[in-house]
Amino acid sequence: MTEPREAETDAAEDEFQLSKQDIEAIGKAIDDGDSPALDSLLEPAHAADIADLIEQLTPARRRVFLQLYSGEIDGEILSEIDEGIRDEVIEQLPHEVLAEAVREMDSDDVVDLIEDMGAPEQQALLAALDESDRAAIEQSLTYPEYSAGRLMQSEVVTAPEHWTVGETIDFLRSEEWLPDQFYHVVLVDPRRHPIGYVTLGKLLASRRDVALRDITEDSFRTISVLQEEGDVAHAFNKYHLISTPVVDEHDRLVGMITIDDAMSVLDEEHEEDILRLAGVGDESAITDSVAETLRQRLPWLMVNLVTAIIASLVIAVFETTIQQVVALAVLMPIVASMGGNAGTQTLTVAVRALATKSLTGSNVWRVVRREAVVGILNGFAFAVVMGLVAWVWFDGISLAAVIGIAMIVNLAIAALAGILIPLALEKAGADPALASGTFVTTVTDVVGFFAFLGLASAVLL
Amino acid sequence: MTEPREAETDAAEDEFQLSKQDIEAIGKAIDDGDSPALDSLLEPAHAADIADLIEQLTPARRRVFLQLYSGEIDGEILSEIDEGIRDEVIEQLPHEVLAEAVREMDSDDVVDLIEDMGAPEQQALLAALDESDRAAIEQSLTYPEYSAGRLMQSEVVTAPEHWTVGETIDFLRSEEWLPDQFYHVVLVDPRRHPIGYVTLGKLLASRRDVALRDITEDSFRTISVLQEEGDVAHAFNKYHLISTPVVDEHDRLVGMITIDDAMSVLDEEHEEDILRLAGVGDESAITDSVAETLRQRLPWLMVNLVTAIIASLVIAVFETTIQQVVALAVLMPIVASMGGNAGTQTLTVAVRALATKSLTGSNVWRVVRREAVVGILNGFAFAVVMGLVAWVWFDGISLAAVIGIAMIVNLAIAALAGILIPLALEKAGADPALASGTFVTTVTDVVGFFAFLGLASAVLL
The missing domain is CATH 1.10.357.20 (SLC41 divalent cation transporters, integral membrane domain)
Structure with a gap:
């Protein structure tokens, strides 16, 4: 599946990143208006790499690219594009493409996408969602910017505190909808207060008759929905957290923050620090006009x-x-x-x-x-x-x-x-x-x- | 389990961090030479916070603290201490405490701990380990500094490519030793080439008769053992990886890198960039003499x-x-x-x-x-x-x-x-x-x- 490699740097990236030849071929396909060629060139590419490509095109080429490729732009690609460029991309996408993309996204990514939009554009996009998804996102938007409430995803896998491993596995097998990525099952009491969590590894390694509450983690902590996202990221890094339940002011479970989002925040906070120290606006990007x-x-x-x-x-x-x-x-x-x-x-x-x-x-x-x-x-x-x-x-x-x-x-x-x-x-x-x-x-x-x-x-x- | 909170910043930290009163009480216990008081004050603290405390003590108090508390210093605390201070701490710990701490640690943390030691000290510590652990660590040390080979842990959960979900769960239940944290089961062929991985979530949500190879992730990639750790961290952040198998030059599975280690590297790399831009040695710490x-x-x-x-x-x-x-x-x-x-x-x-x-x-x-x-x-x-x-x-x-x-x-x-x-x-x-x-x-x-x-x-x- 993978070839042996000798290089010491950039090997992992090379596996994902578009090569120079790819980029030249893509440029040619854009200039030729060759939509099928574009599709097949980008078919093996990771969403993050397609987003990078979109960022690095000149604005004129980007417009042509979006016309040729708009059908393939999905939620994953959209959430990877830098904010400055993303607004431009969103304006150029047909409404139905955008609506479909938003339907696929986790709630935290939708919030990230629409939080800076004007009210009419927000409403138009939210209208594309199921009622329960929409409610979750509208709830998130009521929390302050840069708070845990904006960063969390509302999708959480929970189990009643009295369940056993077997009951939990049966539930997971029967549940049609589960988040793409989750690392813990959160134990909640009848009033939805989180009282502990179990790692999936422990769940898999335990016999069916073991009670969940006997295999919870010592490291269990919750985060307040109002917590500043920089502090959340710092706590993830310091305490080696993987995912942490988010609670509202009544200590009720409202969402979950996972380490990949915390890592992005940590990265952004560092970036801001460096740019601020140099007296450059903290949202500077190499793609700015x-x-x-x-x-x-x-x-x-x-x-x-x-x-x-x-x-x-x-x-x-x-x-x-x-x-x-x-x-x-x-x-x-x-x-x-x-x-x-x-x-x-x-x-x-x-x-x-x-x-x-x-x-x-x-x-x-x-x-x-x-x-x-x-x-x-x-x-x-x-x-x-x-x-x-x-x-x-x-x-x-x-x-x-x-x-x-x-x-x-x-x-x-x-x-x-x-x-x-x-x-x-x-x-x-x-x-x-x-x-x-x-x-x-x-x-x-x-x-x-x-x-x-x-x-x-x-x-x- | 948690109290309702209103504060917008530092709430999550406050839950873990030692309070001002705690720190004063600890200072008093050190001065009084009151070892039991110290134990009970630090009993609820997270290893990372105990490490912070050790870093912030004056060198004289640190020596007294280590005498009073050395029995409680474990692998987790040791791996959280900043490198500069850690050398000082290690010198002052009794050999048996150090050996016991090292036995508990994941192989990547042991490597991080001993890689800068002189050969005799390394040998003394390695002698405390099981033969297989020792071999894994000695292998890691043969890879270049700052490479994926140093960052990875050798503990990986694998399954033969032809296994079903049921067989895998039975294996996990019967296996005595599993890593503290793992997020994927890696499918390997008979020559130990990784050919895909399954998330624990998918494993839990699938019926027992499902073949592992039918539920592997599209995002599967491997990292070369020689890859530079900064590039690894960058790839984790960019591609939202959670854990990734590491392969040697023959494409054989040798270890696993998890996102929490990648996050630490990302944090360190940023720190270095900022310090280098300011013309300060890139290992400066606030604890330096x-x-x-x-x-x-x-x-x-x-x-x-x-x-x-x-x-x-x-x-x-x-x-x-x-x-x-x-x-x-x-x-x-x-x-x-x-x-x-x-x-x-x-x-x-x-x-x-x-x-x-x-x-x-x-x-x-x-x-x-x-x-x-x-x-x-x-x-x-x-x-x-x-x-x-x-x-x-x-x-x-x-x-x-x-x-x-x-x-x-x-x-x-x-x-x-x-x-x-x-x-x-x-x-x-x-x-x-x-x-x-x-x-x-x-x-x-x-x-x-x-x-x-x-x-x-x-x-x-």
């Missing part, structure tokens, strides 16, 4: 411009000093740059530690102290190096001393700003990943220029 | 110092110009800073797109073009803004024109550097996350200073 990209990036560049001007105002204070010792203009960006980099190092570690909840009340002062010590030691190291460079370059021992001291001051402040600013933002309820960078580099620029030029004015003039 | 932290950060600050000096050399070329128009010294950091930020935005998006394989041959030129257009448009926008600022501030229309043009040049170059440098590094086989940042800001500093000061020399003097 020029206008979209500008909209995301201009605001942060504008913030940066303001902070850069603030740093320049500090330089302006020392104009006369610079005019007399022009070497200061040459050296001052070095002090600022080193501070900015050292600050960014500290803040990245701090932001990550906050995100993974490993920076807590019990170790925070120890970490702050460590960063301060590291900052001062870094400062001394680079004071020596940069002092020597300045001495040799400009032949001035006082200038060397000034840059050395400025380096120590700025690297120490950089370390403190790098840890204290994210902590303060977290405390204030803001996302430290989003704004720390700008604050920290503003501090290091201002302190760097002020320490260096101020000392120089005092010592050199 | 001062010496460890310095060792990770100094090299990158040194690289930054060299690039900052290179940028300063450009300034030095224009010393006379600056002496005559000192406003240049005030304004030049703004041009460089805007270039650095715009370049970082582009490079972050590019590095992420490369990591998630969404920047490919078929869209690369489109993305490069988009970035260039965005760079030029950003340049024009900030040329106008900064031109006005400079005009008002220094009352010079020529100076305003100079900074405007320099801004356009630098933001356009920043965009190109931000996308082309990561692409070039990827092509050269280097990790774009690791080195792009330094290259890009060097380019934007040098271009920024050169364009601004060079133009100023030509126009203003």
Whole structure:
């Protein structure tokens, strides 16, 4: 079924992914308007790969592709397409294709698909569903965005708490409808409160007369429907959960979250953190248009411009000093740059530690102290190096001393700003990943220029 | 079993995590040397939370804690502890506790635990294991680090391809040893080649006389034992895999990778990307010592110092110009800073797109073009803004024109550097996350200073 492989990277992907030749052939089929060729080329492809293909086509080709292939677009492909592109795809799909796709999807995927639509489009799609599916989705949509209620699927396999293994297996064999993927049978009491769960492995390995309640898992926990999805993903990763029942405010079972959805959320949260740290809108995608990209990036560049001007105002204070010792203009960006980099190092570690909840009340002062010590030691190291460079370059021992001291001051402040600013933002309820960078580099620029030029004015003039 | 909850964040964690009062009580028990109190306080805690606690103790308290609690440290707790701290913990544990812990662990966790140990320590621990377990682990250790072979567990539930559902269930009921968690029964031919798998859900829902081969999953794929673990994690996330058989070079089944391990790898890879982008050693942890932290950060600050000096050399070329128009010294950091930020935005998006394989041959030129257009448009926008600022501030229309043009040049170059440098590094086989940042800001500093000061020399003097 599979061929022996030697490659160390990308082998698993190659098995799924479309090859370069495939993609060229697909491009040709699109240009030729050859719908049967397209169908047969894409027949062996995984839905995720077809979604990737759709994302990577130019908008013009994508339109043609959707006309040729729309009959084959199913729920699985739709749920794999990136949100930005998906809206475009949905608009171009015939209503009946979309309705059929939605009927096949798990409730969590339908929610993900329609939650950003306008009310009329939502209603049109929901009308295609069975009444019970529709009710489940409408219920999900009442929960806040990014909550467990939006992430869960309403399809759950349950059993009364008094059942035996045999009764459960008989039930599963007789039940016409079961979720595609499920990993636990949830035990519920008569009021639908989940009271434990049994793994399918245990169910299979136990004799028919064993009571379910005797083989439940110790790790059983429930998640509140209002829980933030990032926290859910974090809990899945930390506690090695596979699927977890979701309960409403009355502790009644309303759905189930499975690890594959938690993994996607974890992936998205990381992506957002990285993009936020870089001052890029957190929904940036490589498929965005020029206008979209500008909209995301201009605001942060504008913030940066303001902070850069603030740093320049500090330089302006020392104009006369610079005019007399022009070497200061040459050296001052070095002090600022080193501070900015050292600050960014500290803040990245701090932001990550906050995100993974490993920076807590019990170790925070120890970490702050460590960063301060590291900052001062870094400062001394680079004071020596940069002092020597300045001495040799400009032949001035006082200038060397000034840059050395400025380096120590700025690297120490950089370390403190790098840890204290994210902590303060977290405390204030803001996302430290989003704004720390700008604050920290503003501090290091201002302190760097002020320490260096101020000392120089005092010592050199 | 669970209390109704209202909180929107941290509810799921609160259910597991140790409370502030618990942690204080634990601290007191450690100081009092009260081993029974410690046992009863930690009795309800999840292994992951006990591991977190151990990580967050000061080294001195950790030593006392391990003496008081060593009898309770099991395989689960050990595998949850961060690597840096784990080595310290292992050294302090009595050999019999360690041996017992290792005996309980899945083979992938044992591999993770011992792979970085010296040969004598490895041998000492392996000696505690059954012969078959030991053989499986020694086999895993022959595969390259960060390969699927190290990540997999050797425990797999298999069935001959001709079995029925009934035969499989009887086998599972009679088998004394089964993995804690498994999600598929893998069908193997007589030469142990995996030829398909059946989900436990399907197994439970099918009649006893159904042949396994009639209910296998379409999504069945295998992973090569040599596959890089990051690619494995990416495939799990992309294709929604739950567990996947691992095969050797002869396509024979050697193990299984489950999604929880893939999720941990995905998490670690992201962490590394973020830390590398910030120029921090990619194994930084909040628990590192001062010496460890310095060792990770100094090299990158040194690289930054060299690039900052290179940028300063450009300034030095224009010393006379600056002496005559000192406003240049005030304004030049703004041009460089805007270039650095715009370049970082582009490079972050590019590095992420490369990591998630969404920047490919078929869209690369489109993305490069988009970035260039965005760079030029950003340049024009900030040329106008900064031109006005400079005009008002220094009352010079020529100076305003100079900074405007320099801004356009630098933001356009920043965009190109931000996308082309990561692409070039990827092509050269280097990790774009690791080195792009330094290259890009060097380019934007040098271009920024050169364009601004060079133009100023030509126009203003």
